[in-house]
C-alpha cells in the first residue's frame with residue numbers, strides 16, 4: 001500500500017515539475033512537492049516554499065523548517081513520520097529593485113496549485129491536518145478564518161480529516177521577547193492537542209488485545 005502511494009506521489013511530482021501554470025513556475029529554481037511518509041496520519045501544510053526550499057526542492061528546510069523539526073520532535077515525531085507540504089509548489093517572489101524577495105502567494109496561484117495539494121491529500125489520506133499560518137488555514141477554511149481567534153480549534157478538512165491551524169514557524173521566528181514566548185506557549189498547546197488526537201487515532205487502529213495476549217500482559221506484570 002505504501003509503495004503504491006509512493007509511486008502515485010512520484011508520478012504527481014513529475015506532473016508538478018512540468019507545470020508552468022503561473023508566472024512563478026518560470027522563475028522558480030526547483031518545484032517543491034510534499035515529502036515524508038506516503039501513509040502518514042498527520043499532514044503538515046505550510047504556505048509555500050521560501051528561498052532555501054526553492055534551492056533544495058524540499059519543503060521546510062530553512063530556519064523555519066529547523067523550528068518545525070524541533071516542534072515535531074517535542075511531540076515525539078520525526079519529519080519522516082509525517083507528510084509535509086505547502087499550498088503552492090513554487091516560490092512566490094517579487095523583484096524589489098533587483099532584490100528578489102519572498103511574498104505571500106496570490107489567490108490565483110493558490111487556486112491554480114490547489115489541485116496538486118488535493119491530490120497529495122487524496123493519496124496520503126491523513127487523519128489529521130495541521131495548517132501552519134493563516135494563508136494555509138484560509139485555503140481550507142475560507143477567507144473568514146482568523147488565526148488569532150480560531151487557531152487551536154478542530155475543524156473538518158478534506159477527506160474527513162480533523163484539521164487544526166496554528167502559527168507558522170516563520171512567524172514565530174520574526175517575534176522577539178515576550179511576544180515570542182507568548183506565541184510559543186500557544187503553539188505548544190496546539191501541538192499537544194495534535195499529539196493527543198494522534199494517540200486517539202493510533203489507539204483506534206491498534207489491533208484488539210486477545211484474551212491470551214491479555215493474560216500474557218498480566219503475567220509480565
Ligand code: SF4
Nearest residue numbers: 019021022025090113
Ligand atoms: S505554483 Fe503550482 S500551479 Fe503555479 S506554476 Fe507552480 S506548480 Fe504550477
